[in-house]
Amino acid sequence: MITTAQNPQGTLYIVPTPIGNLEDITLRAIRILREVDLIGAEDTRHTKKLLNHLGISTPLISYYREKEVQRGAEIIDILKTGKSVALVSDAGTPAISDPGSVLVGLAHDNGIKIVPLPGPSALTTALSATGFDYTGFLFLGFPPSKKGQRQKFLSSLANCDYPVVIYESPRRVTALLADALDIFGNRQTFWARELTKRFEELQRADLLTLYEKGVSGKNRGEFVLIICPGEKEEVEGDTVEELITWYRDNAELSLKDVSKRIASDLGISRSQVYQKALELWHK
Ligand code: SAM
Numbered sequence: 001m002i003t004t005a006q007n008p009q010g011t012l013y014i015v016p017t018p019i020g021n022l023e024d025i026t027l028r029a030i031r032i033l034r035e036v037d038l039i040g041a042e043d044t045r046h047t048k049k050l051l052n053h054l055g056i057s058t059p060l061i062s063y064y065r066e067k068e069v070q071r072g073a074e075i076i077d078i079l080k081t082g083k084s085v086a087l088v089s090d091a092g093t094p095a096i097s098d099p100g101s102v103l104v105g106l107a108h109d110n111g112i113k114i115v116p117l118p119g120p121s122a123l124t125t126a127l128s129a130t131g132f133d134y135t136g137f138l139f140l141g142f143p144p145s146k147k148g149q150r151q152k153f154l155s156s157l158a159n160c161d162y163p164v165v166i167y168e169s170p171r172r173v174t175a176l177l178a179d180a181l182d183i184f185g186n187r188q189t190f191w192a193r194e195l196t197k198r199f200e201e202l203q204r205a206d207l208l209t210l211y212e213k214g215v216s217g218k219n220r221g222e223f224v225l226i227i228c229p230g231e232k233e234e235v236e237g238d239t240v241e242e243l244i245t246w247y248r249d250n251a252e253l254s255l256k257d258v259s260k261r262i263a264s265d266l267g268i269s270r271s272q273v274y275q276k277a278l279e280l281w282h283k
Contacts (some may be wrong), residue, residue, distance in 0.1 A: 010037070010084040012075075012107045014100065016093040016119025019222075020196035022053055024120045030054055032117065037083035040075050042099050046090045063087065068102035076106050093121040097141040097167050123165060126192035126224035129202050132163055137226070139165045143176060150176065154183045158230070159253075166225045173223050174214035180227060181207045188228040194221035240266065244277045255281050 013032045018024040033039060034056050040063035041047035047060060061078075063071045075085055087094045087103060094100035107114050123139055138157075143166055144150045157164050168176050180187075186206045193201040199221060203210065207227070213219065233250060237243040240262060247258040259277050263270040 008082055009110075009112050010079040010082050011113045011115055012079060012104070013084065013086040014094050014104065014114065014116040015086045015088050016117060016121060017047075017050060017088050017091060018196065019091045019120050019122050019125065020194065020200075022050070024196055025050075025054075026117065026119055029117050029119055030056070032086050033058060033088075035084070036086045038075075038078060038085045040071070040085055040087045040103065042089040042094075047088055058086075063099060063103065065099045068099055072103040072106045075103055076110050076112065079107065079112050080110070091120075091122075093119060096121055096123060120196075122167065122192070122195055122222070122224050125195050126190070126226060127165060129192060130163070130190045130204065130226055132188075132190070132226070132228060134163055134228075137163045137165055142167050142169075145172060147175070147179070151179050151183065154179055158183060159257075161229050163229065164227045166227070168223050168225060170219055170221060170223065173219050173225070174211065176225070177207060177211040177214050180225075181211050184227065184230060187230055190226040192224045192226075193219070195224070197221070240268075240273055240276050241280065244273070244280050248277075248281055 044060040044062045089098035237246045243262045259274040263273045
């Protein structure tokens with residue numbers, strides 16, 4: 001049991017586990033998994049294998065997506081008795097496109113000490129290998145699985161200035177690449193497949209090349225996709241009128257989006273630009 005005199009409640013540890021290669025677990029994570037009273041696991045059978053490999057016999061309780069609220073409340077009650085709990089998911093960092101956020105939220109609400117451990121995540125592992133020189137990125141986890149919603153989701157990202165990082169299952173990756181190609185055009189992309197595993201593959205290519213590869217069936221295993229922003233055209237014009245006309249003739253943006261962009265670039269009110277755009281749009 002890891003409790004202190006000042007803190008009669010237990011501590012919730014967030015413990016990342018390997019995303020493939022079992023060597024990718026920190027010494028601290030191993031110690032915490034050994035020392036806590038209980039491990040909350042997305043799939044207890046899956047985590048049991050890791051624990052057996054590490055020679056750890058800490059008891060497990062299941063904590064999975066469909067029962068996050070109920071199990072979360074049960075784990076909070078256990079923490080309140082002074083017992084310490086480690087939260088793990090099947091692979092990588094809990095609560096990153098995995099169960100965890102409900103329990104962590106409840107721990108905050110109940111004044112329980114939370115200790116997150118750094119460790120493996122497919123997100124950071126893939127990003128570190130892109131070589132893309134941007135100051136930031138946009139991580140969105142899994143895209144919607146239904147085609148219409150996925151297309152809407154991708155359209156909303158068309159003007160994003162940062163690389164977009166997406167998780168996808170092998171079953172849907174080709175459909176995702178097809179839609180991305182349709183909506184973004186042939187942008188530079190990175191795919192990281194089977195990270196840390198035997199058939200690990202990193203590829204920097206355009207969307208079309210990766211789509212063709214997907215269609216040819218070479219897309220087994222788990223994926224992270226990172227899609228770069230599109231090339232920005234040099235906008236021509238100084239006045240509101242010139243800018244509206246340029247966007248109308250050169251960009252595939254709605255009147256509303258054009259107004260928003262010009263207003264933010266020039267630091268003036270959006271409604272002012274919108275009124276002008278209404279006058280000029282259909283001329
Ligand atoms: N919590 C995990 C993390 O921190 O990375 C992510 C869990 S999410 C349910 C699983 C998704 O992560 C997979 O569908 C895939 O997109 C990505 N992923 C996990 N392991 C991977 C690996 N070894 N190689 C490539 N992608 C991986």
